[in-house]
Amino acid sequence: MKKLYILTALFFALSFFHSFAFAQRYKPSPITGLLGAFGAEVALVKETLIKPKTVIVDGVVFTTGKIGNQRVVVAETGIGKVNAAMTTALMLDHFRPQRILFTGIAGGTNPDLQPGDIVIAGQTAHHDYGAITDKNTPTRQTRNAITKQFNPIFFPADTALMRLAERVVKTVSLEGIPLASGGVSDRPVKVMTGTVVTGDVFVASPTKVSSLRADFGADATEMEGAAIAQVCYQLQVPHLIIRSLSDRADAEAHIAYDKFYPTAARNSAKLVIAIVKAL
Template sequence: MNNKRIKKHFLVLLLLSQTTVAQHYKPRSITGLLGAFGAEVELVKQTLKKPKTVVVDGVTFTTGRIGKRKVVVAETGIGKVNAAMTTALLLDHFRPERVLFTGIAGGTNPDLQPGDIVIAGRTAHHDYGSITDKNTPTRQTRNVITKQFNPVYFPADSSLMRLAEKVVTSLTLEGIPLASGGVSDRPVKVMTGTVVTGDVFVASSVKVSSLRAEFGADATEMEGAAIAQVCYQVKVPHLIIRSLSDRADAEAHIAYDKFYPTAARNSAKLVIAIVQAL
């Protein structure tokens, strides 16, 4: 093969590689907003201008605007598989520039209480891994696209994280309702921390201690890391926002019923403010 043919062959390969790269994810000017429960999603949908329903493979999405920003909103359903499925459909059909998640969680940081917010600087699967005879767990998922291991912790988009930290300082968030009918005078605490995900509702102080020790977890829930992994693998910026409904201890079910509405409103309020500030 002479030099001209080699050069021509190289150029063809280069163009093919560039075409392949160009066929990768192409974002559109729209922001994806997800939540696990209908009530969480409804809080966001209530703010939409000119809402329109779009059903994709049985999953309902609602498009509209928050301020000047185009958004698409969907309920993922509970658990990692539902969250990953809805996220994949969202990315494939709507091609959002970014994905934000609003929802509740169980608190694993002893300094936090129901109503407080954790901006997930990073998320991890706490129930994923393999145990060997030497008892050395492998916690890393594998990227289906690159075939390489993913990081244990999926980092949030730094720009979205900083924006959340900025806008929350000017928000009025709801305090914790008391048994007397009043509201706690303790200000709502907001922190950037670690959120861990597993297909289990944690209601055990022993498990809370384990998650805190093994992952440095500030909150635990059932969808965040699945959404983060899908976004990470397709290189779509994401941010998970969680407001605490309980402490993930033996009283979690009781606290959940009591504090869920407050937690859901606080999380949704922050996500909406982020979109407005984009």
């Protein structure tokens, strides 16, 4: 019993130490970090900046300025999880933002969604991380390098930011998808809060889409979100991933991507800018 008491006390002491260490390590500044994977996505946000100023950190270009009354810092992560994690870490270390927002496109895996629709990521997960044993039991949890504990499979978005996005999107004028005839679809843009999964692959396979739906309940798939979410989760920085669909991640994904990417990028950027103005 005494040994159990000592172990319990040690556990709570370590938990307190980790919480204290987090508080000591990351002291945020009154600025919001905005990220996007592609130059075009980031350019849409930069166009709205008041008094933009360029800051280069280890070769990565960051742009500071204001959107409304909010100080922001904007950067392009580049494609893929490593690039996304690196840029996020540099932004957090150099600028100490209070929160991170990501704007970008994704492939839709929810059959009820089409290009142009938006998924507010209530949670994100790595779909290509794990270890398969001889018993075929996958381990999908990453490990926190700070606490040495397993991370959750799904990284939750900051609740306050998510609720703000759900409220603000009702006031944003989103673009419908252009039709082949040259008109615009009369179907309203659908916005949902759901699950976004991340992997270092461009998905263009109905079979993979079915797998992502079955294994993760995924509504969209992309290549950066969970990496950003993991960095923020481990440093306890609020984050939110916004994704607008450019395709349905099926066999026609490459064609749809080229056609619908501009509209999807604008819809995502519009929402993120509106969220910042509403902070």
